[in-house]
Amino acid sequence: MLSIDGVSDLWDQLLGAQPDPPGMLVALTAIAGFLAVAFRPVWRVARNAVTIAHEGGHALFALLTGRRLRGIKLEFDTSGLTLSSGRPTGLGMILTLLGGYIAPSLVGVLGAWLLGGNRITLLLWLAVVLLLLMLINIRNLFGVISLLVTGAIVFGVSWYATPEVQSAFAYAGVWFLLFGGVRPVFELQSLRSRGRMRDSDPDQLARITHVPAIFWVGVFFVVNVVAVLVGAFLLAGQWLPAGV
Template identity: 70%
Template sequence: MPLIDGLTTLWDTLMSAQPDPPPLLVVLTAAVALAVVVARLPWRIARNAVTIAHEGGHALVALLTGRRLHGIRLHSDTSGLTLSAGRPTGPGMILTLLAGYVAPSLLGLGGAWLLAGNRITLLLWLAVALLLAMLVLIRNLFGVLSLLITGGVVLAVSWYTSPEVQAAFAWTSVWFLLLGGVRPVFELHRQRARGRMPQSDADQLGRITPFPALFWVGLFLVVCLGALAAGALLLAGPILAGAGLTA
């Protein structure tokens, strides 16, 4: 049947593994991602992707813990807001608040796991699917535009570019999430020290748990750095293989 044959072909395409990238590509994409994270203007633009992942983490965990999700707003200053209803305390609220700052790094770790198996097509299509799912939750115009532009770029790369370009884009994106997930935690600590973020996720967690806000900032950092270390090890597979350091 044509439908079954089409679905089989699609499944085979998604699950097929691409060849190992050259070690130089792994190094260059890491360098590009690091440059974007540390440079002021590129970071100011690319940080929107981190905000999308941050708010998406809040939204996903809110749904998984049974909270009523009212929507997501993304702002031009790279801030965001996820509105959910439910108990103001308890495990659901704690996990929802905890999810934001660790989401980009954990998403990057998941991407690194897929790239370690050379599942580039699957990674790109999953990214498009997640962005489309999040789009229906957006409640402001800038947020809609951000999701459409980001999803459009990923879709265009996955559909129209060569395997080499797809590999470079995928590795750069995952490196960016792993590295870019760490910087907002330091920004949070700096802003809190200046008294500018009294309603931050860490401060809200400090008010509804026995642990102070600084504890939660530290936990965010530990998770993000751990994800970066694990993800870097996965992404460095081609380099380790080339050096004969893998089994």
């Protein structure tokens, strides 16, 4: 059992600011995050993290708008499904549908804000907590395994890794989410243009709002690109020379 001093030290470690990372580390992790999204073989595996954030976004907006969350599924092909009950139309349903494709980028912005304040440990532990909360609502075996593995990796880095490794892991993860929020929008529209995914989020939004689905695809794209710019701005002070 932790002593009072041990709890105090743990709390200070969690909420305290870590030293500034080397500017080169921030730049290199930005390149790594971009390449992980751009290089298809890596993207096929790493995309699971984006799917987790996507479905988590649906779930969060559903709960915030008073809908009842019925469960989340994560599939091996990196697809996912979040089920909620409530009015099939109205603001709550619109926000729930909107939440998926913008969630990875918004999580990336939150991560960039925490990293801009050097709250690396807090970011990693917050990620573990969110994964555990999401795990409660998972309704299939692969989803459970996916979240447990992801959570174990993040916790292991936060607990056992050196500060340098924690920094590299956290920055690479945030950059990946920022860039990774954009590519699924292109993939979505590519599938839609070939007559697939007729029940996609923008198509459901179109049926509810009577606004063309391509408009909602554009909303996803604009929000996610702006998120990349905001995230890069928040992290800029970490790699630009002093006085720039």
